[in-house]
Structure formats: C-alpha cells, structure tokens
Amino acid sequence: GAGVSQSPRYKVAKRGQDVALRCDPISGHVSLFWYQQALGQGPEFLTYFQNEAQLDKSGLPSDRFFAERPEGSVSTLKIQRTQQEDSAVYLCASSHQGGPYEQYFGPGTRLTVT
C-alpha cells in the first residue's frame, strides 16, 4: 500500500516568498503531524491534527506558519514571507489512532530559502 507522500520533495524559495507544502497521509489515518528538521538535528514538532481538527499548534515558530487539513485527509503547511531560518526539511507523519503513537513518516520536503 501507499505510504505517506509529500510534495514537492525539494523547494527553493527567495526570501519573502510564500510556499505551500503538501502531505498525503495514509488513507484512513486519523492523526497527522508536521515536523521541522534542521540539518543535523532531530525533528521538532510543529502541529498536530486529529481528522480536520488542529488540536495542537504550539510548535509553529511564528504566525507566518499556517497548517490546514480541511477534509481530514490531505494537509498543507504554508509558510508566508519565508526567511532564511525557515530552511529545513519539513516532515509529515500520520498515525491510525489519536495521539503520538506509531507514526508513519513521509520522505520530507527540503526547503531552501535564498
């Protein structure tokens, strides 16, 4: 079966541009997570959805970051007015039950802001 997919895999943005990163979770998975991973570091939690409800967005670093999952399946992470410090790999994960239990990760989107 298909795993979690993310697109694009690579994105180069000029500073100040807006970007949208897409995540297609495993079909039927209730929970969806977004993480930010800087080079050489572990994933840092950004936000968590259970179905279409965003239950936790405490990890979003600023109000330039916005995530949605309007129909409880596909999710989009949007970053407005990108800054160089936003350069990182953005990982999406899904889980078939609520809470941070076994998560299935996508390959990530590598964002480079120039």
Place this chain on the structure above:
Amino acid sequence: GESVGLHLPTLSVQEGDNSIINCAYSNSASDYFIWYKQESGKGPQFIIDIRSNMDKRQGQRVTVLLNKTVKHLSLQIAATQPGDSAVYFCPGVGKSTFGDGTTLTVKP
C-alpha cells in the same frame, strides 16, 4: 513535560557486533515508548515500541529494554549490519520530542 535524551550522540561499531543505544526519560507517567530509525535523506521509520507494563520486547534482531525504576530504555541491535547505519531516536509521548538522536555508524 516530557524530556528524553540519548546518552551518546554517536556510536561506532564493527559489523557483526551488537549495538546498544540508550535513552533516558523524565516523566514517570510515560506509558509508551517508541524507537525510530532515520536513514540519510529519508523520514524516520518505526522500529519497535514498548508499553510501560512490559520491561522487554523483542523484534527481528532488535530488543528494547525498559527500566522504569531509573527511567531508562535501551535499544539493542544484534549482529549489526551496514544497513543499520542511521540516526536513532526515542521520542517521548505528548509532543513526540525527538531530541537529536544517536548516530550509529557500522564499520565493515
């Protein structure tokens, strides 16, 4: 809140040897623990999990040990292979705080 930490940032072993990666946690109420492996250029991959009502769980070539008394868990990999070279994480529950992981390098 929960904090987890891996004892060593890097571990280098000879192919065929056994590897032990350690992790400590602070929240004694934690009831579930997971180990993930992340290879270069990929997302983390689930390896094995354990609930707090167990002290040991075995998978294929991997064993996780949980010591609730000292709030410590370890991942043991038997007969380590080059394909085991990766970064290993033991995130806490709640917000899945991953920490920076332990980088395992397997020397041929």
